[in-house]
Amino acid sequence: MRILATADSHFGYIYGRTAQAKNLITQHFFDSFENLLKIARREKVDLILHGGDFFNKSKPKKKFIAKAFNLIARLSDDGINFVAIPGNHDRSYLPDTLLSYFRKNVHFLNTYSIIEMDDITIIGFPYSNDPVSVMNKISRFAKNNPSKKIIILCHQLFDGASFGPHNHIFTNRPDTLLTYHLPSTIKFVVSGHIHRSQTLQNNKVFYPGSIGRTSFMEIVEPKGYLIFELEEHFYSTNFYEIPSIPMEVKDVEVHKAALFSSELENCEINPDVRFLLRLIGRKLTENEIKYLWAKYPATEYPLMSFSPKKPNMMLRNLYTKNQSSLYPNISYNYNGSKNNP
Ligand SMILES: [Mn+2]
Incomplete structure (x- = not known):
């Protein structure tokens, strides 16, 4: 199975001093995403995982919702599965208008959800202020289902995550998840939130990173996506860069x-x-x-x-x-x- 992992598309993000500049930056995020979807088709991936901060704001304009959904709907027609969860910018909730555009193979998860797909089990949940409790719940599920190959999709802070030109590291905070919080039998975690792509906790946690730069703190970071190849008993991952505005x-x-x-x-x-x-x-x-x-x-x-x-x-x-x-x-x-x- 091939999985393309992405996150933090921040659709509707605006920056710039003129209307034209604002449009250019907003459009850049849609273009980058469309580029990812093209790559997904070309690389024949079976599934795209989106780790949240789908929109930049929790009440995005209707035109941004329609634009984002139109891109994803075409994937569904091509038989590619899509699973997304809301992040903190989405205020842990994706708009109902988005959910009402129902399509087969497209899953916007506004609540803790379990999705079975081929031989893998995806457990996704919206950005949570109490991620340890959610991980405990997943651990119980994993214990009761030892043969399931579980992938977690979330939007959380994991201990050791780094960001910024000075490589600030999030650690020893009450809101960071540590390795021991994760169920030991899971395959891996795909998470949004940290805009710098990185792997943590012994290749158990992967941040694909954002698809474009929002903050100047991201100045030194390449932007891109991850592709996972899942075999029967192991998986491999690569980061691929996409163009971004310098x-x-x-x-x-x-x-x-x-x-x-x-x-x-x-x-x-x-x-x-x-x-x-x-x-x-x-x-x-x-x-x-x-x-x-x-x-x-x-x-x-x-x-x-x-x-x-x-x-x-x-x-x-x-x-x-x-x-x-x-x-x-x-x-x-x-x-x-x-x-x-
Ligand atoms: Mn974000």
Whole structure:
């Protein structure tokens, strides 16, 4: 069996300073997803798993719902199964309008659900504030059904997950799931939530990552999807990169009254990427903020943003040095893991 795993499509995500820019970014997420579906057909996958944050907001516009569903409905016609669960951005619930577009082979799971497909059992559940209880429930099911090959689909934080340019690691938190919370007999977990693709806990947990960058914290991350090959007694996985809109971050140290002077004059802004100009070192004045907006008009720099946006804020340097050159074309593979039953 072949499975394509994806997550965090954030349909309806908006960014940009002009209507045109906003459309471009929103459309990028739909295009990336459509690209994944093409790949699913080409690679003849049997099943697509979506780990949540399907939409960017819990009450998405009708046009976004229709657009997303139309893409998925065609898959069903091609005989590819699709299973999705809601994430925290979906407020653990996918809109009823979406569910009402019923199709065979398409499963939007708004509650804890068990789906049998060929010889595997998919257990999916919406983003939960108490994932340990849900895992206990799955453990009981696994114990009573020792021969079932269980795959868990969820949208949770797993201990050891990393994100951001400084590789912040989530650990020792009450809301992170640890290896011992997982039923020992499961095959693996596919989860949304962390936008950086990674594998954790001895190849038991996989984050496919988001299909496009939402936050500048994702600047260094390649975006893509995972393909799992399930054999009788083992599985293997690979991460494949898809194109995404590049980001650049430029830091300008603001000294006393230096903002209007040459420092900004020498600062090259690339209008074709999502560009973040960070003014660090001291608070900005109202006039300086006005000056910046005037110096970089939205029509010329539609994908540019500043921080801080408020004059009374002061910025620390969040990024490693030379961040503007940090858009590496990283591609990496997960080694297939032997998972003997
Ligand atoms: Mn997300």
